[in-house]
Amino acid sequence: MPADRDKPRLESPYEVERALVDRRLACCVLARLDLAGLDLGGVACRDVDWREVGLAGARAEGATFADCRFLGAVLRGARLPRARLVRCVIEGGDCAEASFAGATLAGVRWIDSSGNNAGFERAALSNVVFQASDLYGARFGQAVLVGVRWGNPRLGNAVLNRAAFDGAVLIDCDLSGADLSGASFRDALLVRTRLDDANLSDAVFDGALVVGGTWARADLDAAVRQALGRARQPDGDHQAVIVRYLEQGGSAHVLVAALLAAGEPWSDAPAVALDAVGAAPPDAAPGAVTSAPPRDVRPPANPVVPAGAHVAPQAHERFRKLELD
Secondary structure, three states: OOOHHHEEEOOOOHHHHOOOOOEEEEEEEEOEEEOOOOOOOEEEEEEEEEEOEOOOOOEOOOOOEEEEEEEEEEEOEEEEEOOOEOOOEEOOEEOOOOOOOOOOEEOOEEOOEEOOOOOOOOOOOOOOEEEEEEOOEEEEEOEEEEOEEEEEEEOOEOOOOOOOOOOOOOOOOOOOOOOOOEOOOOOOOOEEOOOOOOOOOEEEEEOEEOOOEEOOOOOOOOHHHHHHHHHHHOOOOOHHHHOOOHHHHOHHHHHHHHHOOOOOOHHHOOOHHHHHHHOOOOOOOOOOOOOOOOOOOOOOOOOOOOOOOOOOHHHHHHHOOOOOO
């Protein structure tokens, strides 16, 4: 990776548009440009620095961003459905009301950036770190989150009050110290998720399943404490509880979560499971996007597998063999 001083700079919106003719952008610096509304759909970006760039309302459906840095960038209201962000840094930015629906975020660091009312519905997040960031009202409905951490004792805790995790799957996530007041976890599955020292006042856990995990010293009222008590699964066959959730919910996202929880790299995950989140495998051509749109599968109010839900048999079989206790 070349040093920043060795990277060419694109000095104007015209230069940016010219560089994007082949829908690829690599090893360059964009600084203090107003690119509001830019069409980045299907673009493959690698090792690009977006410094204080205005991308408000930009459209990046199915785009790929690898090893990119968004430093002080404005992505307010940007649309990134089914995009892929791999090993990217978002620092000091404004992503309020941006949409990452059906996107894949892997190894992303989100630092001191606003994500108020941002949408991560049906997204797949793996080893993402949110540090000192405000995500008031963010929506993670039906998303899969594996190894995601919010907050850092040195940098400050994340704000997630009134965030929605309805129908989401959280595996090995750390929400310690986060402000989750008024947050909703309806019908969610939380596996080994830490809620220690979190503010859980007025949080909702109706229909949720909690497998393992802790909430020591959390700020919670009697109603929330009772709801967590009902959601927490007793010691025993946790694997059976999780498999039952998968079968009843019918969400193929959970198959990806299961593979990631077992330490399976993305490249080993069945293609059909990756297809369920509308993301291309990492060895695909840059900017590639699977043809299937993300499926709107809602676990598990009336537990049935929806017609047309794509569930990979081999992924189910591999998951059944996992030891999750």
